[in-house]
Amino acid sequence: MAYLASLNATKEIIEQYRFVFQKKYGQNFLIDANVVENIVGAAGITSDDFVLEIGPGIGTMTQYLCERAGKVLAVEIDRMLIPVLEHTLSEYDNVEIMQQDILKTDIATMIQQKSNGKPVKVVANLPYYITTPILMKLFESGAPVESITIMVQKEVAERMQTGPGSKDYGALSLAVQYYAQAKVAFTVSASCFIPRPNVDSAVIRLTKHQTPAVEVKDEKMMFQIIRASFNQRRKTLVNGLKNAPALPFSKERIVAAVRAVGKSETVRGEALTLQEFAALTNELLKK
Numbered sequence: 480m481a482y483l484a485s486l487n488a489t490k491e492i493i494e495q496y497r498f499v500f501q502k503k504y505g506q507n508f509l510i511d512a513n514v515v516e517n518i519v520g521a522a523g524i525t526s527d528d529f530v531l532e533i534g535p536g537i538g539t540m541t542q543y544l545c546e547r548a549g550k551v552l553a554v555e556i557d558r559m560l561i562p563v564l565e566h567t568l569s570e571y572d573n574v575e576i577m578q579q580d581i582l583k584t585d586i587a588t589m590i591q592q593k594s595n596g597k598p599v600k601v602v603a604n605l606p607y608y609i610t611t612p613i614l615m616k617l618f619e620s621g622a623p624v625e626s627i628t629i630m631v632q633k634e635v636a637e638r639m640q641t642g643p644g645s646k647d648y649g650a651l652s653l654a655v656q657y658y659a660q661a662k663v664a665f666t667v668s669a670s671c672f673i674p675r676p677n678v679d680s681a682v683i684r685l686t687k688h689q690t691p692a693v694e695v696k697d698e699k700m701m702f703q704i705i706r707a708s709f710n711q712r713r714k715t716l717v718n719g720l721k722n723a724p725a726l727p728f729s730k731e732r733i734v735a736a737v738r739a740v741g742k743s744e745t746v747r748g749e750a751l752t753l754q755e756f757a758a759l760t761n762e763l764l765k766k
């Protein structure tokens with residue numbers, strides 16, 4: 480089977496299977512071999528690795544992954560793509576194709592069963608609207624994920640790396656920084672896909688920390704506090720937390736905690752670093 484990472488090879492397969500692109504699945508297939516090679520390079524795949532590819536499409540990147548990795552598990556939601564993948568990946572004996580919605584999958588159990596608990600490297604070119612839920616799921620699942628190398632919208636890559644003071648700073652930045660070291664590998668032009676998306680993209684590698692970046696008494700509570708702070712971006716941190724139905728703290732308690740971490744009563748949530756959110760959470764949880 481020839482490589483699929485070109486416009487002609489992709490068109491040929493699409494026509495052969497009379498495949499119709501599904502907008503609801505965010506299907507934009509890569510047609511540039513350099514980009515595919517660079518993604519696999521950024522992921523640092525070796526023959527020892529167990530790779531989970533989410534959304535393999537017609538198998539364009541999967542071909543390269545199969546050649547570099549020990550084993551590849553490719554999880555694709557679209558039933559129509561399964562016979563295509565069985566054909567395009569037929570010469571590789573180290574790949575397993577699963578038809579499944581990754582958002583409805585118990586990722587920790589799946590990885591445990593398939594990799595025998597060996598840490599996995601996740602590689603994906605995902606629909607952009609599910610980037611955040613999938614990342615949160617991968618981080619929070621407790622699955623042994625070593626790194627995640629994904630194509631994201633260029634602005635989202637920036638959001639993941641940024642800190643206080645930027646308009647892009649938000650709950651996603653803090654979640655990514657809590658769990659991983661983020662590094663943008665390269666940007667990708669819209670012309671490298673078929674159909675062409677409306678935005679430019681970037682490949683980002685998230686290397687999971689051995690232990691989270693900060694120590695916090697209750698991780699779930701910290702993220703509730705973070706979300707409440709950014710839900711009402713224009714409000715002060717104190718008002719944002721006081722108005723959040725999920726949070727049990729009185730205004731006096733919040734004011735005291737904000738002061739105890741060295742911030743003024745009028746500070747906005749967007750001015751706090753991850754370390755400061757952790758300190759604030761620990762302060763609020765003090766008996």
Ligand code: SAM
Nearest residue numbers: 504507508509534535536555556557580581604
């Ligand atoms: N990896 C291929 C490539 O680079 O050419 C396809 C990328 S395309 C942007 C996204 C792929 O993810 C599509 O094949 C789509 O059907 C699949 N997908 C979308 N939602 C999914 C989900 N919830 N679970 C698994 N796969 C999904």
